[in-house]
Amino acid sequence: MLSPVVAGVDGSPESLAAAEWAAHEAVLRGRALHLLHVRNWHPRQGEVEITHAAERNRARRVLRQAEERVRAVCPGVRVDDEQVEGPATAALVKAAGDGELLALGSRGLGRLSGLLVGSVALGVVAKASGPVVLVRADGTAGEDREPAGTGRRDVVLGVDVAEPCDEVIEFAFEAARARHARLRALYAWRAPDPLTLGPGEIGLVSDPERAEEWLSFLSAVLQVWRDKYPDVEVLETVVEGKPARTLSKAASNAELLVVGHGITDRPRIARTGPVTHAVIQQAGCPVAVVPHY
Incomplete structure (x- = not known):
């Protein structure tokens, strides 16, 4: 079975842009798209079950939002999703090694959003055994991005x-x-x-x-x-x-x-x-x- 293209999603505009980029890439490569959300939760004593359930529900919303986004722009892509528990860097490094490549959202200038705050994203790039693609949401890879494969850009x-x-x-x-x-x-x-x-x-x-x-x-x-x-x-x-x-x-x-x-x-x-x-x-x-x- 061919390994999928993986996109780490956290609900931010940058991660949604990364999911969209990854969907186009999956189609170009003839691969499935795997949406991954890493849960980082730190419940206080006595609130474990409530907090855990809330985190799972939030993860489902994040994954559903990302899936709706990629199906709207790339309806032919094969999609599945998964939520796992952190630490975020370790989970994303593993995903990069297991997948064809890993796409993550980036704001550029060192400011990375959501799960991808500072050392997390840099840690993934530094430790990953597979390719990692960082995607911005400022029009270069979001809704205004030219579809991959047009041949208009180098x-x-x-x-x-x-x-x-x-x-x-x-x-x-x-x-x-x-x-x-x-x-x-x-x-x-x-x-x-x-x-x-x-x-x-x-x-x-x-x-x-x-x-x-x-x-x-x-x-x-x-x-x-x-x-x-x-x-x-x-x-x-x-x-x-x-x-x-x-x-x-x-x-x-x-x-x-x-x-x-x-x-x-x-x-x-x-x-x-x-x-x-x-x-x-x-x-x-x-x-x-x-x-x-």
């Missing part, structure tokens, strides 16, 4: 040519192919600081020459994927600048931005890298964070 992929990751690149190519969209692969480079050049290093290469060299590296990295996905149009771009700012700007009108997140071998240390962290805060389009080792 899928943007952030590539580190020094350490390219197959999982990240493959996710981006698959997303572009499913949407009949162009894939814009971008690498941001920085000119070397003359003060840090070592003995024998050449610091007099012009910026155009340096950019041309980086572009050749990027093309070499992507050639095997071009061959594997001949139906995907690819635009290779190198830009001088900070990676997070460059990616966020490039994705200002994108269908999806795809970045990687390295999973640490030390499970107690759960952090997102600086570029991924900044992109989550700044990007206006949905951001897919794909884990890799």
Whole structure:
């Protein structure tokens, strides 16, 4: 049985936008949509049963609202739902590992709503073994969003040519192919600081020459994927600048931005890298964070 696309819902506008995005994604991938609500309840002594029942009823309302939303915009999607008890981070990390991918709502600029307050969402991104997509509700992925698969907007992929990751690149190519969209692969480079050049290093290469060299590296990295996905149009771009700012700007009108997140071998240390962290805060389009080792 194919694993579903999962959407974490908490009743907020952002989580409803994530559910809508996930519904379209489920149809594109030929998967079912699984709506998940995590209950976090802390009853006082003597009120356990009453509080538990109230939380279950609220969870049912949240799930029903999300299901009505996705059926209105994507009537062909297969939907089921589930409510589980927290902690929220652990439940959502498990869902990301069990599903095809996990979609969560985000307000951007580090302000995440409902269950996805601060460390919860970042903890999910940092610990998840499967892709996590953060979706905003400001028109980029809500009711005003162009339907996925129209081919009008790019899928943007952030590539580190020094350490390219197959999982990240493959996710981006698959997303572009499913949407009949162009894939814009971008690498941001920085000119070397003359003060840090070592003995024998050449610091007099012009910026155009340096950019041309980086572009050749990027093309070499992507050639095997071009061959594997001949139906995907690819635009290779190198830009001088900070990676997070460059990616966020490039994705200002994108269908999806795809970045990687390295999973640490030390499970107690759960952090997102600086570029991924900044992109989550700044990007206006949905951001897919794909884990890799």
